[in-house]
Amino acid sequence: ESMKAAFGLSALEQKLADKLQIPEVIVLADDSDEQSWVKRELGRACIDIMGSRLAPGDVVAVAGGTTLASIAEMMVPNDVFSSITFVPARGGLGEDVEIQSNTIVSQMAKRARANYRLLHVPDQLSEETRDSLQLEPGIKELLELIRRPRMVVHGIGEAETMALRRRTEETAVDELKKQEAVAEAFGYYFDKDGRIVHKEQTTGLQLDDLTEEQTVITVAGGASKAEAIAAYMRYRPSDLLITDEGAAQAVLNYA
Ligand code: G3H
Numbered sequence: 001e002s003m004k005a006a007f008g009l010s011a012l013e014q015k016l017a018d019k020l021q022i023p024e025v026i027v028l029a030d031d032s033d034e035q036s037w038v039k040r041e042l043g044r045a046c047i048d049i050m051g052s053r054l055a056p057g058d059v060v061a062v063a064g065g066t067t068l069a070s071i072a073e074m075m076v077p078n079d080v081f082s083s084i085t086f087v088p089a090r091g092g093l094g095e096d097v098e099i100q101s102n103t104i105v106s107q108m109a110k111r112a113r114a115n116y117r118l119l120h121v122p123d124q125l126s127e128e129t130r131d132s133l134q135l136e137p138g139i140k141e142l143l144e145l146i147r148r149p150r151m152v153v154h155g156i157g158e159a160e161t162m163a164l165r166r167r168t169e170e171t172a173v174d175e176l177k178k179q180e181a182v183a184e185a186f187g188y189y190f191d192k193d194g195r196i197v198h199k200e201q202t203t204g205l206q207l208d209d210l211t212e213e214q215t216v217i218t219v220a221g222g223a224s225k226a227e228a229i230a231a232y233m234r235y236r237p238s239d240l241l242i243t244d245e246g247a248a249q250a251v252l253n254y255a
Contacts, residue, residue: 009027009028009029009245012027012245012248012249012252013025013026013027013248015248015252016241016243016248016251016252017241019251019252020229020230020233020237020241020251021233021237022233022237022238022239022240022241023237023239023240024239024240024241025240025241025242025243025248026045026049026240026241026242026243027243027244027245027248028041028042028045028221028242028243028244028245029041029244029245030244030245030246031221031222031223031244031245031246031247032067032221032222032244032246032247033221033222033223033224033246034246038221038222038244038246039066039067039070039221040070040073040074041244042067042070042071042219042221042242042243042244043067043070043071043072043073043074043075043219044074045242046071046153046217046219046242047071047074047075047076047078049217049240049242050078050081050151050153050217051078051080051081053151053215054080054081054084054150054151055080055150056080056083056084057083057084057085058083058084058085058149058150058151059084059085059086059087059145059148059149059150059151060084060085060086060087060149060150060151060152060153061087061088061089061146061149061151061152061153061204061205062086062087062088062089062101062104062105062108062152062153062154063088063089063090063101063152063153063154063155063185063186064088064089064093064095064099064100064101064104064155065095065099065155065157066099066155067155067219067220067221068099068101068104068153068154068155068219069098069099069103069104069107071104071108071153071219072104072107072108072111073107075107075108075111075112076111076112077111077112077113078112081112081113081114082112082113082114083114083115084112084114084115085109085114085115085116085117085145086105086108086109086112086114086115086116086117087105087116087117087118087119087142087145087146087149088100088101088102088104088105088118088119088146088204089101089146089152089154089186089204089205090119090146090186090187090200090202090203090204090205091119091121091122091123091202091203091204092121092122092123092202093123093166093187093200093202094123094166094167094168094200095165095166102118102119102120105117105118106118117142117145119139119142119143119146119203119204121133121139121202121203123202125201127201130201130203133203134203139203143203143204146204146205147204147205147206147209148209149205149214150213150214150215151214151215151216151217152205152210152214152215152216152217153217153219154185154186154216154217154218154219155185155218155219155220156183156184156185156218156220156225156228156229156232157183157184157185157220157225157228158182158183158184158224158225158227158228159176159181159182159183159184159189159190159228160173160176160177160181161224162184162189163176163181163184163189172198175198176189176197176198179191179197179198180192180197181197181198182227182228182231183227183228183229183231183232184228185218185232186205186207187199187200187202188200188207190228190231190232190234190235191231192227192230192231192234193231193234194231194232194233194234194235194236195235196235207235207236210236215239215240216236216238216239216240217238217239217240217241217242218232218233218238218240218241218242219241219242219243220241220242220243220247221242221243221244221246221247222244222246222247223246223247223249223250225247226247226250226251226253226254227254229241229243229247229251230251230254
């Protein structure tokens with residue numbers, strides 16, 4: 001904490017928490033857009049929080065992306081983790097395998113010596129097939145865990161960056177532009193006022209499932225995500241935001 005005070009990061013944390021109206025913010029030094037190690041620091045901070053806030057037997061739903069992958073990369077065992085179960089938040093969203101939530105979950109759990117369950121449902125399914133798959137006993141039971149976790153850990157992306165990275169069809173990208181989407185999280189896209197403008201059709205956690213009972217931790221850094229972070233927090237303020245100075249300063253400067 002004294003180091004933080006010296007660098008003025010505590011003041012930044014307070015200002016950002018007030019601005020975004022979220023109970024708690026952790027700001028780490030530097031900008032993950034510029035320094036790749038900052039993402040690993042975000043990961044380390046998230047692991048500390050998980051270690052101190054989880055109780056034995058808890059279920060943690062984990063989303064995808066490079067930030068979440070860096071949490072998995074930094075994961076170390078902790079007494080409480082051995083009885084935790086990690087599950088993917090949602091099914092595939094068209095990401096490369098390395099940054100899909102299933103992959104992240106398995107790596108995170110192995111490094112933490114925790115339990116995990118994976119969701120094996122193809123991305124591109126008709127609504128009918130998805131509905132009937134969800135009734136399969138094994139999948140149904142897993143979806144119940146996924147949709148009622150104790151903690152949710154997720155990233156936020158800038159809308160167009162995410163749509164392009166997921167090789168979203170051109171017509172859909174145009175539609176997102178028309179709707180002025182600026183943020184993406186869990187496969188949901190938001191405009192600057194935090195309104196959902198598009199939702200990827202995939203199984204797993206739906207944002208409507210979240211209640212006061214879940215601790216939602218958002219991990220997102222880099223000045224390029226400032227608008228996205230602000231937009232998403234207007235939709236639903238997370239319990240905790242773990243970010244970096246680059247994003248924090250940019251959120252405070254913007255709007
Ligand atoms: O949904 C948000 C994105 O998965 C964030 O991805 O951590 O690679 O920026 P990123």
